[in-house]
Amino acid sequence: MPAIAIIGAQWGDEGKGKATDLLGSKVDYVVKFNGGNNAGHTVVIGEEKYALHLLPSGILTPGCTPVIGNGVVVDLAVLFHEIDGLEARGVDTSTLKVSANAHVIADYNRSLDKVTERFLGSRRIGTTGRGIGPTYADKMNRIGIRVQDLFDENILRQKVEGALELKNQILTKVYNRRAVTVDATVEELLAFADRLAPMVCDTSLLLGEALDRGDVVLLEAGQATLLDVDHGTYPFVTSSSATAGGACTGSGIPPTRLSQVIAIVKAYTTRVGEGPFPTELFDDAGEHLRSVGAEYGTTTGRPRRCGWYDAVIARYAARINGVTDFVLTKLDVLSGLEQIPVCVAYDVDGVRHDEMPANQSDFHHAKPIFEYLPGWTEDISGARTFEDLPANARAYVERVEELSGARMSVIGVGPSRAATIVRHALI
Template sequence: MDILIGLQWGDEGKGKIIDLISRDYDIIARFNGGANAGHSIYHKGKRITLKLLPSGIFYPHIKNIIGTGVVIDPIALQAEVEQLQACLPDTDLFHRILVSAKAHLVLPTYKYWDIYFEESPEYRTIGTTKNGIAPTYSNKILRQNIRVGDILSKNFEAEVFQILAKQYLELQALGQDMPMLQELYDNFLEACNFFKKTQITDTEIIINEALRNNKKVLAEGAQATLLDIDHGSYPYVTSSNTIASAACVGLGVSPKLIDKIYGVTKAYCTRVGKGIFPTEITGSPANELRKKGDEFGSNTKRPRRVGWLDLPALKYAIMLNGVTDLVLTKADILNGMSEVPICTAYERDGETRTLVSPTSVDDAARPVWKFLDGWNTPLGKINQQIQVPKELKLFISFLEEELKISVKYLSTGPQREELIILDN
């Protein structure tokens, strides 16, 4: 089994890379997160955002598995399938989708808990997407939640109503604005009935049987390394483990079966919401980079914070994941710059550190900058390594020397075909 991971704070372009390489796999399996993040893919020239569905959904030969580690909002899943069905009218999407019976459901009241926690002055504001992801994982750990397999139980409807009614009264008592309880309940059950059209099964058995039969499996991560609940820039992180080792837990696969680990990084950095961002830039340079790179959330449409490439944090992410193949995206966005800044280390109290956890970098730490010559060649027009401008080749060589890993893929634009495999 191979794994594909984002190495920064998300939005590295994972969806495009998975879409491109997935044609070589038999199974694409999502192992963490929920509908709080989106992978943008261009299909027949149209941009499509996948939030819960694995990125192999466009290929008829691929089984797309939503694994046990994912939390699933049935209403969001129904909306996503229906939107995709409109783009693929003659395709039986349900035949391509398998869902773990052990994955947990996002109940409709959880979104309102998210809103309450984000807007209440009594709680820390994280900057979540308010999709109910954290309350779902919280109730999973408390062993008070409902799983996908429970949809098929005869007691499902009564159990759901009991939980919703209890939480509804609690939220009302806290002053949270709510729609009618019956409306929440009816809409949820309608989406759950739609959910039954998918194949609800023990996906860990299917994946392991496929691996025993020499089938190729690609594990797809949501969010990214620096948003990991344990190793990211806590508390401004997501609610699940996002690093490569989490794929084994989220899908039920032994670490002995892992082969390649693809790590995706932009040529610069972005993040959404609050949290440390040592190489962040502001003002007109930030606005220009944000506009040029279309740095707005694929799910929330929120403007992303932008900054220059952070090598100490990237080294940390590569170390955590054990990356074997590095993917560089959005170098095309930096085209036309006279020089490209890269943070190579941090200085604090006379000490220089080139490998750091993001949470250990505070306001007293000063970035150490390296400025490389920029390139001025539209990358979307090139399709061979020999055409890559000299300055970008030197940029890549510098990264490889610093990171001690080769760049395997170079993305030259947002479209599926705009990618070059580099021969190092």
């Protein structure tokens, strides 16, 4: 049985948690393969609402093994805070597996993240200040701390000493902050070692053996395509690979075993943080989408920037990821609008672009070319088949499907697990 990847097709917050949870009962493993606690998934099951930041959504599905892959950076305090919160609500987290090769966020990574953003001022990236970027930088600079290092105190201490030789110079002499002591960092990390140890394994081997047995493995992205460090709107991106390619490197599953790529796309567009956003709204329409869609970050609580559906970035995501199926979420938020614009192309200094401009400056100056579709007034939250939707809602889905480069297989019409229309089975 091959592996399946779920990725975000916009700038994140598309509803990947709901889509992963929807498939959870049909899969045996759910793997978080990138990012850290800088993004979140909100999953609604019945009357219960769960906000997950670091844990894979599959942790809410009995019988499904949740896995934190090698491509993730782990804040151990956050990990155990989440685990304790779920356990207190009766969720069994005992099957969680953590890659021995995943990198650990140290206290100095969080400190550097916060002071660097403040130092950048108007040139800031818009990070969450949780140490994600500095930890990935340490990984690439080969001075990072991995989960397995917590079980050899001598190696851990050597690595922390090596990292702090430079970082303390930066903290004290550039940012006028207090130096971080080796002892304090080592003590903080070692405090988690005993509790962490039973969860740690070679997750690449674990998943490879699962696939050999015929188990279904779902690879769950954090963030989204337009935030990918290579393929996103650089430099206003995350520090990891959030695309289907990243699913392979972040889990240790080879690309030849990946058979399906499911991309989540919202019925409009949102973004958190800085960076270009061609369809962004600064008027009452934008506030309407934010209010009705409850567009505030699961992790940060920050209000999301809102805009109309952008078919150009949907087509880009379909191409970059090899999307086989789209899941269109939050269609219900558009109910009550008389007319719904959809961006079909960009105008850059009088030149039409039907695809993403290759040049960052062109994308920054891109103006949306809209096609206007008729809206609907009916409440669609109770719809469970495509035929239940009003004619104009069906026409909207069919048009964005035509523009986006892959079929719209699932449609979300509300926040709950049940508020879903399945046009084409995903598994």
